[in-house]
Amino acid sequence: MTEERDPKVSARYAELPREEPPREVDAAILARAHRAVGERPAPLVSPAGRRRWYFPLAAAAVIVLSAVVTLRMEREQPEADGVALRRDKPAPAAKPEAKTVAEPVPKAVEPERRSAQPPPAPAPAKPAEKAVAAARDAAGPALGAATAKIEPAPAAPPAQVQARGEAKPFPGAGTAASAPQARALARSAQVREEASAEMAAKRDVAETPEKWLERIAELRRKGEHEEADKQLAEFRKRHPGYRIPEAMLERVERR
Amino acid sequence: MLQYREGAGAAFDRLYARHKGPLFRFVLRGIRDPAQAEELYQDIWLRVVEARERYAPQARFTTWLYTIAHNRMVDHWRRRGLSIVSLDAEENPALDPPASPAEDPLRKLQSKERIERFMRALEALPPAQREAFLLREEADMSVAQIAAVTAANEEAAKSRLRYALAKLKEAVGDD
8 A cells, every 4th residue: 555655745745735714614614513403402493593592582581571570579569568558548538537427426416415414524534634733733843744644544544435435324314316316426436536546646656745735735725625635645645754844734734 | 423413513513623624625626726615615514414314334434524525526527517537637728727937936945846846736637636646645545445435446546546646756856
């Protein structure tokens, strides 16, 4: 076989330039070869050209979409709570409704209540308040805070009890016609108290003690003593440690 | 090639890297037209890709690859009006323009002259002899393999190779 090979000729041939294919030709051939292999695993899917992108693209789109939906749902959950809170809030919106229910009834019953018997709730509260005020006056301002703790607690519940108990004497005492009225009255009183307690609670959150006292003083000035007493009692319940300044005390307490 | 047939694209990369230079030079020096050589070279590899399912390891991959290349070159020569028989004949002077005499005086470097002379001698070989020589030098093939690739008997292959070497030896001279 050696006679078919000449070392001199081979050496001279080796001196010739070593040409290589252009890079773009390399790239085209390799791309084609890889594409051809890529066709094999998925014969049902159209293998060539842009369609090869469809499935990865679709998969990516599904992933992104589901991630967005998940995130959105997570963000909306606190909002759902917010909706629940807002649903709670309509209680104030329902309040006018309660008032509309409550107010006409007292109007209708008012003359009867006024004529039949004096409102029992303020009655026990008044002496208590007076006694406390007198004691406070006697002991000085230092005791004010301590007494404030004691006095509102008994003052409010009796009002409720009285308001509820108020209905009971009616059936026993009165006519068949007055019984529903008494029940309505009791219900309205209860509703009003609940509403005012709720209002007070909300006010408590929003208002500063000074503002609250100012409002009580305003009620007192307008002659709405009943409401002022109630508010003052509520105030003392909410702020047991708060020392009402002497000047303010004169304005908020019934004289 | 078997790995590539089974779907391993990286196996093709390795195969291509190993054979691209020799095959490209085989085609380029076989037909001497760079543009057509590139086209033909690309076509050969695409046929390899397309024929991967039919590949059977009965022969070396090199033999299979150069058989495809030979067939494509024969097609090329046919399109140029040359029959397979004429491939053994001396080159058509029209296809093998001699070096311009005006160029020689310009050659300053002796080595460059030698290379050019050799190149011209190579280009002047009949296509079949040149192909046999290129298969020997570029693909490092034996006479038997050359015969297999060119679909000739071993005697014919041997004879082509011998004639080619004799002419090229003349070009090398006593340098």
